[in-house]
Amino acid sequence: MPVTVVDINCDMGEAFGQWRLSETDDASLMELISSANIAAGFHAGDPNLMDATVRLATQHGVGIGVHPGYRDLQGFGRRKINGTSDEIINDIVYQIGALREFARRHGANLQHVKPHGALYMELAADEALSRSFIKLMRTVAPNAFVFCMGMSQTYRTAIEAGHPVIREFYADRDYDRSGSIVFTRHVGKLDPAAIADKVVRACLEGKVRTVDGVDIDIDFESICFHSDTPGCLEIAGNMRSALVANGIRIAPVSEVSAQQAYAIRGSK
Template identity: 40%
Template structure:
């Protein structure tokens, strides 16, 4: 049994610091690095790639809508071609930093509102998948389990990794509940760890209404801007490894 643990990192901007990147790198196996559109900047991107390399963490581009003020969590009205170009642009920026430091770009995972749109909207999913394939056909595409994005990635010939979330509440249709709803983000370590265990060991997740929904995942995300996320990730990884789960980067176990 194996799993990849990923987190969103590189989300600081200028002098503004977000997240616990330095500590997180000690416990995650894959890093989703912001590409400057929803968070991050060119200095932060360079530093984050360098730190990921030092810790042997798989590097992924984390493209989002061009929405710094909304942290990429607001839906924007963009055409499929605009989304395609937007994603290509961001992947290209991060991939060059990877080339400079001699490390591969392992995966691409859309961020926030773009991720959610690609989960449900086939046109958005296809635009993202085509952008990834045309710019980096050798990488994995991370997408929500059983989503349109996974289907679109497989359709164009990409390697895909189905993703579940440790700290987000699910709706009955397997989508992430809106952050505007109460308890949409799990705060308690006990709740987060229980959800991780159910996903890994029982391949299911409890939804907002209390139903059990089948869920099989290759990678589990812990949000890099969450409270105490580095400590939670450390405890989760130690517990999983103690239980015999192999925790390693996505390209090694699929």
């Protein structure tokens, strides 16, 4: 079934003090997205930046999400940090709480939780850790969406638990045959037009080409791109324009989720 309404999410606030990773300021990107995944101090971010990014999101009507990662500023959260399940879950609790209070300060709610980098990939593969994570979500943020890949343990566990969940399509990452993104720490310059074509095809045909040249089916409710990808502003602009030109509306995840549920009911 073609996607007619979709969320666009992007990782935001990924800096620390005077250090900046992205070549593009978050304010420019906020105009092109509907959901922001905001770093909460472990892989990037600090209290002043979290406050500023939440304020920007509320000003632009963008859904606020926390982007918890491993405590790894030097490696930008893209290295696995070994720890017990309790240690990892407690780090997530800490980051959810911090970002949620900044959202509350600005009169906003926490829309979603999207783990970052190596933590995202670990949760996708580790059933026990995913169960601990979703159990945590049911307790501390039962109404907040979890963002994850459709093929992940995270998604399967959320569905089993009846927790709100959003599947992502990665605009600026490659896929393997399993439907997982190919994890990378460094992304080079990409072709914005090619990315726009890839995204539109995924929406209209439900297909994506893998790294070894095979087409696979892909289902999703949100499109992700990264603010640290070189040329991210041009990528976002091209992608959004191509979606709109093909009759695909950009909307917050709450509306996307409601429309998907209606479509599923109507097809039965």
